[in-house]
Amino acid sequence: MNYGQNFKNIRISKGYSLKEVAEGIISSSFLSKFERGESDISLSNFILLLNKLNISIEEYILISRDYQPSEFEIFLHKIRHAYEQNNIPFLISIYKEEEKKWKSHLSSSYKCNYIMTKALILDLNRNFEITDSERNFISDYLLKNDHWGYYEIILFGNTMSILKYQTVIILAKEIISKSKLNIQIPKIKTEFIRILLNVVIYTIETGHLNDAKWFLSYIDEIPNNTHFYFEKTKHLFLKGIYQIEKNQLNKGIKNAEKAIEIIGILENANIQNNHKLFLKKFI
Secondary structure (H helix, E strand, O other): OHHHHHHHHHHHHHHOOHHHOOOOOOOHHHHHHHHHOOOOOOHHHHHHHHHHHOOHHHHHHHHHHHOOOOOOOOOOHHHHHHOOOOOHHHOOOOOOHHHHHHHEEEEEEEEHHHHHHHHHHHHOOOOOOOEEEEEHHHHHHHOOOOOHHHHHHHHHHHOOOOOOHHHHHHHHHHHHHHOOOOHOOHHHHHHHHHHHHHHHHHHOOOOOOHHHHOOOOHHHHOOOOOOHHHHHHHHHHHHHHHHOOOHHHHHHHHHHHHHHHHHHHOOHHHHHHHHHHHHHHHH
């Protein structure tokens, strides 16, 4: 991407002069050189310049990509669609493609991507194999990261099923401590809550009710946001399942069935039926 030219296009479209934007940050001549692609600019100054245009760096990147999704967003869409369609051959082709990229570039993200894809394949076909070294690579990659963003949250959510129970709990608590700033971003907050809800499912299904209670309580304390209707309803549903497992049968069934009713309004019949089947397993 031609960052300078894109910046110039946005500046002109908003009706700002070089002097107006550069004042107090850099010289007009230096900004002009940047716009012509003759000079680079520090990230800190670039963010200040974007602030003058009342535009976030995320918006700028999106505009610069001509509103096209990033490479990772395309990859994520493909594996999610293939998984939902139970399309194992397509998932295998994606995994081999990402593995080939990793062997060519030796980039950790490509290795994470192909292991993530293999984890989804294993979820659909239990005869598929993932090596211990691949499992360890994912847990090591996540544990050594001091700052979890959208990528790390998605990676953990899609590889949780191949990790040992204690590793999942450790990483789930890592996500809480290492994503505190990032969850102010709505997209990341949505994934963050969904991953923790999946952790609750995992703890209940494996009989670790004390852990389930801990995560349910934590989710309950996350600042309320009116946009997270489905996540709140899922939380109510899982709270009901937890109560059933704790022998609070009437209360648990009431909460779970109330949540299922709301899910029927918010989502489609398939999702509602999946929750009915899940509830049936515990009654």
